[in-house]
Amino acid sequence: MLSYILRRIVATLPVMAIVALFVFSLLYIAPGDPAVVIAGDQASPEDVERIRQSLGLDRPFLVQFGSWVWRILHGDLGTSIFTNLPVSAMIGQRLGPTLSLMIVTLLLTIVVAVPLGVVAAWKAGSLIDRVIMGFAVFGFSLPVFVVGYMLAYIFALELEWLPVQGYTPLTQGFLPWLENLILPSIALGCVYIALVARITRAAMLEVLQQDYIRTAKAKGLGQGGILFIHALKNAAVPIVTVIGIGIALLIGGAVVTESVFAIPGLGRLTIDAILRRDYPVIQGIVLLFSFVYVLVNLMIDVTYTLVDPRIRY
Amino acid sequence: MDRRTVLKGLAGAGSLALTGGLSAPAIAQGAAARTLRFVPQANLANFDPIWGTQYVVRNAAAMVWDTLYGIDSSFQPQRQMVESEEVTDDGTTWTFKLRPGLKFHDGEPVLSKDVVASLTRWAARDPMGLMIKALQQELTAVDDRTFKWVLKQPFPKMLYALGKNNSPCAFIMPERIAQTDPFKQISEYVGSGPLKFAKSEWVPGAKAVFEKFADYSPRLEKSSWLAGGKQVMVDRVEWVIMPDPATAAAALQNGEIDWWENPIADLVPVLKKNKNISVDIGDPLGNIGSFRMNFLYPPFNDVKARRAVLMALSQEDYMRAIVGDDNSLWKPLPGYFTPDTPLYTEVGGEILKGKRDLDAAKKLLAESGYSGQPVTCLVAQDQPITKAMGDVTADLLKKLGMNVDFVATDWGTVGSRRAQKTPPGQGGWNMFHTWHAGADCVNPAPYTAIRANGDKAWFGWPTSAGTEKEVASWFEGKNLDEEKAAIGRLNKAAIDDVVYAPTGFFLSYTAWRKNVSGVTKGPLPLFWGVSKSA
Numbered sequence: 088m089l090s091y092i093l094r095r096i097v098a099t100l101p102v103m104a105i106v107a108l109f110v111f112s113l114l115y116i117a118p119g120d121p122a123v124v125i126a127g128d129q130a131s132p133e134d135v136e137r138i139r140q141s142l143g144l145d146r147p148f149l150v151q152f153g154s155w156v157w158r159i160l161h162g163d164l165g166t167s168i169f170t171n172l173p174v175s176a177m178i179g180q181r182l183g184p185t186l187s188l189m190i191v192t193l194l195l196t197i198v199v200a201v202p203l204g205v206v207a208a209w210k211a212g213s214l215i216d217r218v219i220m221g222f223a224v225f226g227f228s229l230p231v232f233v234v235g236y237m238l239a240y241i242f243a244l245e246l247e248w249l250p251v252q253g254y255t256p257l258t259q260g261f262l263p264w265l266e267n268l269i270l271p272s273i274a275l276g277c278v279y280i281a282l283v284a285r286i287t288r289a290a291m292l293e294v295l296q297q298d299y300i301r302t303a304k305a306k307g308l309g310q311g312g313i314l315f316i317h318a319l320k321n322a323a324v325p326i327v328t329v330i331g332i333g334i335a336l337l338i339g340g341a342v343v344t345e346s347v348f349a350i351p352g353l354g355r356l357t358i359d360a361i362l363r364r365d366y367p368v369i370q371g372i373v374l375l376f377s378f379v380y381v382l383v384n385l386m387i388d389v390t391y392t393l394v395d396p397r398i399r400y
Numbered sequence: 401m402d403r404r405t406v407l408k409g410l411a412g413a414g415s416l417a418l419t420g421g422l423s424a425p426a427i428a429q430g431a432a433a434r435t436l437r438f439v440p441q442a443n444l445a446n447f448d449p450i451w452g453t454q455y456v457v458r459n460a461a462a463m464v465w466d467t468l469y470g471i472d473s474s475f476q477p478q479r480q481m482v483e484s485e486e487v488t489d490d491g492t493t494w495t496f497k498l499r500p501g502l503k504f505h506d507g508e509p510v511l512s513k514d515v516v517a518s519l520t521r522w523a524a525r526d527p528m529g530l531m532i533k534a535l536q537q538e539l540t541a542v543d544d545r546t547f548k549w550v551l552k553q554p555f556p557k558m559l560y561a562l563g564k565n566n567s568p569c570a571f572i573m574p575e576r577i578a579q580t581d582p583f584k585q586i587s588e589y590v591g592s593g594p595l596k597f598a599k600s601e602w603v604p605g606a607k608a609v610f611e612k613f614a615d616y617s618p619r620l621e622k623s624s625w626l627a628g629g630k631q632v633m634v635d636r637v638e639w640v641i642m643p644d645p646a647t648a649a650a651a652l653q654n655g656e657i658d659w660w661e662n663p664i665a666d667l668v669p670v671l672k673k674n675k676n677i678s679v680d681i682g683d684p685l686g687n688i689g690s691f692r693m694n695f696l697y698p699p700f701n702d703v704k705a706r707r708a709v710l711m712a713l714s715q716e717d718y719m720r721a722i723v724g725d726d727n728s729l730w731k732p733l734p735g736y737f738t739p740d741t742p743l744y745t746e747v748g749g750e751i752l753k754g755k756r757d758l759d760a761a762k763k764l765l766a767e768s769g770y771s772g773q774p775v776t777c778l779v780a781q782d783q784p785i786t787k788a789m790g791d792v793t794a795d796l797l798k799k800l801g802m803n804v805d806f807v808a809t810d811w812g813t814v815g816s817r818r819a820q821k822t823p824p825g826q827g828g829w830n831m832f833h834t835w836h837a838g839a840d841c842v843n844p845a846p847y848t849a850i851r852a853n854g855d856k857a858w859f860g861w862p863t864s865a866g867t868e869k870e871v872a873s874w875f876e877g878k879n880l881d882e883e884k885a886a887i888g889r890l891n892k893a894a895i896d897d898v899v900y901a902p903t904g905f906f907l908s909y910t911a912w913r914k915n916v917s918g919v920t921k922g923p924l925p926l927f928w929g930v931s932k933s934a
Contacts, residue, residue: 118816244650346647362812
């Protein structure tokens, strides 16, 4: 297993290299110019050109790419064109809020979606099943920002239970931290809960028709034991896969959620960097996200061996 | 249901539901009253007011760095860091003396050498600074508090240049910082103004914090815009960046923020209904909407085609698209200068007045030789103002019988594409939309968009000898009457040649909670004199 993990980690290197080349090329050919944004609306074309030169943006593609790769190999993500701060420091500032949002959303999803999916499969065709699946369709259909605004209206403005916006670091206390994350996590988690609940239901339905389930029932095993010990474990592989894939959904959704709830996370940093054409920041974030995604896939593969002993690498 | 409807509903519902202050802030009541939480118009992405000339940077910098002079609400430069000045009879040698007791935020005294370095860096980037630099013989420190600017020719607008509030302002920094290449960004933010920048708390895109500078020595006069005594009444000013207007509206209603610089027009009615919130015009100088036509290529290389567009356009259509039904927020603008300012004029603006004559405009367009070629119209969709104007323009051009190549894109792309001088079909363009802060349009000094010196002019590269002649006349003007006369002629020449198309004058609101007092109207948010009760 250890050698498999090491091989997979080594295999991520070419993937990261391709991502790096792709991102750099895409930004190079994309329209827009950070020098124009920096110079402001009243700047002359000469001023813009001077700024472009000072940023090194007038150099040939290969020279720019080469120096960027050289820095990356030395662990330096570069410096933001706009803030003059190291990209790694800017990402570091924003990592906490985004990680907090994703962890709370992930936990919320697993706690809510998996039992809902199991119950829907168990009561397949009943009113309960229809209600749960109706909720899933609803969750899929509503954009994150609509859910966000509704939640903010009900729980922040109307009931005055929670704040509208912002983020409190965990170091300032668990409850203040959680208080700021509840609404964004529910808003972000809606689509995710719907997805995982549907997949859980489908996987469970298939498993529940297997002979060994019938045998378990015949042996007089309790419903809870059948569902959560025998069936769920065997249905876990597709569920784990979807939870993993869903992390990409979370990354995308975090961009909108962080804007709606004014959370200073990586999603907002990404949007700001794209709108300003802050190339080093965009490149750093995309590299980070792609690395996280590769890592999540590896973790999913490793998790398969835990939920299904037949899988060996 | 679209995003705009949802956010309007949310904010509206909130205004009915709320009575104020909840979701206990993390800071204690006393400390909360000493902290002013402000939502600025945009993200403070960099903090070098000479290198980056965006308004949001200028606004933050005005708290941190002081200027030698400050323009007051009557557009007159008043002494700020300067105690006295002398100019020789021939107008070529200016000698300035600094006030005693001025200190930088690191405790060091402000000296003439700092001023010389700061003015040198500023003059390399500012349009007026460049003009002075072109006339400069020497700029030297005479002693610690005295410095001298010797010119080859008189420059009557010297004090205006040193005190103007248009970006970049002539902010005074320590010499070691001001010696940075003006095309490179500074990395140390030691200021000379009433508030210190807390760099350690800066999260670009999320938060910027400014703390009261205890050793700042304000002038004794009453404050007026950038002039007078800048008395800071709170300990901290926290800028909270909120990209989503609905969130900002809800946070203001909820008491999570104290002052929102620039609420969008859609949300103003619900904010006005909230008894805990005051809403008023923020910047009385407002903005001038505009679209520019490319003088280099057909059809707009012909003045008849440009005049045809001007003849047909309805400023009311543009303004209603931007500000909605609130008539107090816009004015027609038959000219190029900011209304209700000393030099405002309508001379030569007849083509923009009265009933629109589409038939005459079509006839004029035909005379220009327009034969149906595509007109590439750049419209940034991520800026509500340009998007609204772009939609109106597309409709206008179609009514004129023009073949519109509508390029819906983002502001970043417009920003770089408008600099392209290639033909429209090869990456260039025929028209793009923008707007100008009214503060930049009070006179020709900061008004880059009015310049019509061809290749050296702003995007669109207009050529108008008459306009350029009158810009020079204004600079030479010795009194207000001479300046007014020059501006009248300038306005006429610029309209005759259609340097650009003004789409109207519009204002916007600012909103703050009623426990905040001292908010004043100005070309930028002014934090001195603003206090907050618990």
